[in-house]
Amino acid sequence: MSPPPGAAVDFAPPVIGAEEIAAAVAALESGWLSSGPRVKEFERAFATYVGVDHAVAVNSCTAALHLSLLAAGVGPGDDVITTPLTFCATANTVVHVGATPRFADIDSTTWNLDPAAVDAAITGRTRAIIPVHYAGRPVDTTAFAALGLRHDARIIEDAAHCVEGRSAGAKIGGTADFTCFSFYATKNLTTGEGGMLTTHSAAWADTARRMSLHGMSRDGWTRYARTGTALYDVVTPGFKYNMPDVMAAIGLVQLARLDERWRRRDAIWQRYDEAFSDLPLTRPAPVAAGDRHARHLYTVLVEPESGWSRDALAAALRESGIMTSVHFRAVHLFTYYAETFGFRRGMWPVAERVSDCTLSLPLSAGMREADVDAVIAAVRRHVRRLR
Amino acid sequence: MAAHELRVLFRAAAGPRLGFGHLIRCRSLARALGVPPLVSLRGTARTRQAAVRLGFSLADDGTQALRDGGRPCVLVIDDPSAEHADAWVIRARRLGVPVATVHDLGLGYVTSDLGIDGSVRPHRAMRDRLGDLRGPAYAMLDPDVVRWRERRPAIVEPRRVLLALGGGSYVFALAARLSASLAAAHPGLRVRIAAGFTDAQRLPPLRHGEWVMARHGLGEELARASVAVLAGGVTAYEACAIGTPAIGIALTPAQALTIRALADAGALRDGGSASNPRHLTRLAPQLAHLLHDARGMRRLAAAGQALVDGRGIFRVADRVRELARHSKGGRHAA
Numbered sequence A: 001m002s003p004p005p006g007a008a009v010d011f012a013p014p015v016i017g018a019e020e021i022a023a024a025v026a027a028l029e030s031g032w033l034s035s036g037p038r039v040k041e042f043e044r045a046f047a048t049y050v051g052v053d054h055a056v057a058v059n060s061c062t063a064a065l066h067l068s069l070l071a072a073g074v075g076p077g078d079d080v081i082t083t084p085l086t087f088c089a090t091a092n093t094v095v096h097v098g099a100t101p102r103f104a105d106i107d108s109t110t111w112n113l114d115p116a117a118v119d120a121a122i123t124g125r126t127r128a129i130i131p132v133h134y135a136g137r138p139v140d141t142t143a144f145a146a147l148g149l150r151h152d153a154r155i156i157e158d159a160a161h162c163v164e165g166r167s168a169g170a171k172i173g174g175t176a177d178f179t180c181f182s183f184y185a186t187k188n189l190t191t192g193e194g195g196m197l198t199t200h201s202a203a204w205a206d207t208a209r210r211m212s213l214h215g216m217s218r219d220g221w222t223r224y225a226r227t228g229t230a231l232y233d234v235v236t237p238g239f240k241y242n243m244p245d246v247m248a249a250i251g252l253v254q255l256a257r258l259d260e261r262w263r264r265r266d267a268i269w270q271r272y273d274e275a276f277s278d279l280p281l282t283r284p285a286p287v288a289a290g291d292r293h294a295r296h297l298y299t300v301l302v303e304p305e306s307g308w309s310r311d312a313l314a315a316a317l318r319e320s321g322i323m324t325s326v327h328f329r330a331v332h333l334f335t336y337y338a339e340t341f342g343f344r345r346g347m348w349p350v351a352e353r354v355s356d357c358t359l360s361l362p363l364s365a366g367m368r369e370a371d372v373d374a375v376i377a378a379v380r381r382h383v384r385r386l387r
Numbered sequence B: 001m002a003a004h005e006l007r008v009l010f011r012a013a014a015g016p017r018l019g020f021g022h023l024i025r026c027r028s029l030a031r032a033l034g035v036p037p038l039v040s041l042r043g044t045a046r047t048r049q050a051a052v053r054l055g056f057s058l059a060d061d062g063t064q065a066l067r068d069g070g071r072p073c074v075l076v077i078d079d080p081s082a083e084h085a086d087a088w089v090i091r092a093r094r095l096g097v098p099v100a101t102v103h104d105l106g107l108g109y110v111t112s113d114l115g116i117d118g119s120v121r122p123h124r125a126m127r128d129r130l131g132d133l134r135g136p137a138y139a140m141l142d143p144d145v146v147r148w149r150e151r152r153p154a155i156v157e158p159r160r161v162l163l164a165l166g167g168g169s170y171v172f173a174l175a176a177r178l179s180a181s182l183a184a185a186h187p188g189l190r191v192r193i194a195a196g197f198t199d200a201q202r203l204p205p206l207r208h209g210e211w212v213m214a215r216h217g218l219g220e221e222l223a224r225a226s227v228a229v230l231a232g233g234v235t236a237y238e239a240c241a242i243g244t245p246a247i248g249i250a251l252t253p254a255q256a257l258t259i260r261a262l263a264d265a266g267a268l269r270d271g272g273s274a275s276n277p278r279h280l281t282r283l284a285p286q287l288a289h290l291l292h293d294a295r296g297m298r299r300l301a302a303a304g305q306a307l308v309d310g311r312g313i314f315r316v317a318d319r320v321r322e323l324a325r326h327s328k329g330g331r332h333a334a
């Protein structure tokens, strides 16, 4: 079946199938709409998938990052080092807890935070490091764990892109002090909005859980259960970050279908890699042995040698009905960060080059073969035209 | 597309001889799609009553159901007779209605816009047709099977056996006889016998075991049973998906093929054929052996679950929905 002529290929169409719809309907009909049994089940299933003892479901990855920083005791006077090549939320949450975001440059082939650069940037004020598994490629988790131990800094992995990832054989989610996942609409596992925090520590999980629900000592499910009591205490003023049961119901199905959908994206990835091998675009680097790339974003670098600027190629593709995106504009170049912390262009040059040239092509398990054909044909046609 | 915009017409064959597997499969798909089960039935008046009891609305059994104001977005045919199925494919195509056809082991194979054969050994003709859905990843089971698969570890009961040999009345005598021999061989065994879809009043009294009326599917019964004895229909796949160790005993040659294929995959024990008295006599000791072989039961369950994940019905539903979405405007209008 071919798509109607002129039809757009969306950037990352979510894969919400009959099973997710049935699960959401069942949750709606259950009479329990807020966090309840399905959230508990989702947390258990997610913890099992990742191989950790504790998973705390929240309403975004941003919330998970915020709670991790709080549980790690990061606050005013502390520094947190992360990558400039990330979504603003990674750095924003550092500001939310009153700490100062610091950056280190990325590796020029993996586009991930470079442990050596982080090492050089660590000071006595560094309390935490947030490596981001950019586009789904696992960072060198062993190197970061070693850095954390050596400098007594907490490692908080931003795994918004990397739910299926493995680093040196180990499942992402259990390789750091805290790991934060996103279930945003475009993500590999989506609940529309949502997130998960995983950790090996019961104490940190408890703190995160309490802070995710107003700082209350008991959640709603326990308070309204037949055997429960409505009494609770508030030990700190927390936030309202809990995940509703309807979202967890969708998440449970998405989790069960995760590897099947990863295989589909992996196949699309291989097709792109082959189809663009003779074009003057920098493709994602091969995956290190023992690692599993989560295949979240297929990003190419559109450098001047291709004859195109990234934005011009994106516009040409849009004209052809192919929607693309940019991951990311380097965070330190945004007005708030430049003005507040004095960050300037030139400080982290590798991240800036990727920020200027990176273009994310459509990638989703919901793409039909004809969509993949359309993307490949359009990219090839445009890039070769200007050579 | 919202579920209420999606109008699906099912065309299925059922009856005391054919059994109700095709009809039940349509109901499962309707549930996975979130649409009302509207069927044009090939079967007798009594079968039509049974279909209504199963929750179906009956559409005209002529082509009128394809026309009118109620023109469906998709026609789903589940009929093992190629001749009957083909006639409906042709009519639907003339009217511009896309067609999905459901097959087992290639029985009643016809070409349509979407062929589905969820059996372990799909039909050869389907192996090279691009876009067709084949293999147990597309086995069309009760949508609740996934839930029972997850709950089984918490609810399985020792020494509980389920006999599920199909929905036709011809199995009554066989089931009664089997339950008696099982009970004689293992006192203390709790034997539950699926009664199919007949009237409860018409069930013969049992000396051993209990009848189970499972209008809403056998998921729970399978999940609670330590072992099941099954024919080679949809229930055999459901046992695999749920992880219930099972022995297959074939009532038809097609079921023998399925049982053999599942047994080859290590997902089921082959109990032979119900028409062979030696096989029937062997069944009680075979079951006893399995009940005492914890490792063997675990292996069967693991192989079954690996082969059939129970989500095929949703994969099929997604493709049927896609078929409806992309053929608006009558791609096949003559």
Ligand SMILES: Cc1ncc(COP(=O)(O)O)c(C=O)c1O
Residues within 6 Å of the ligand: A059, A060, A061, A062, A063, A086, A087, A089, A090, A132, A158, A160, A161, A181, A182, A183, A184, A194, A195
């Ligand atoms: C790297 C990274 N971190 C964090 C987030 C924030 O995720 P959420 O929208 O779930 O808060 C995103 C979202 O796009 C992201 O890409």
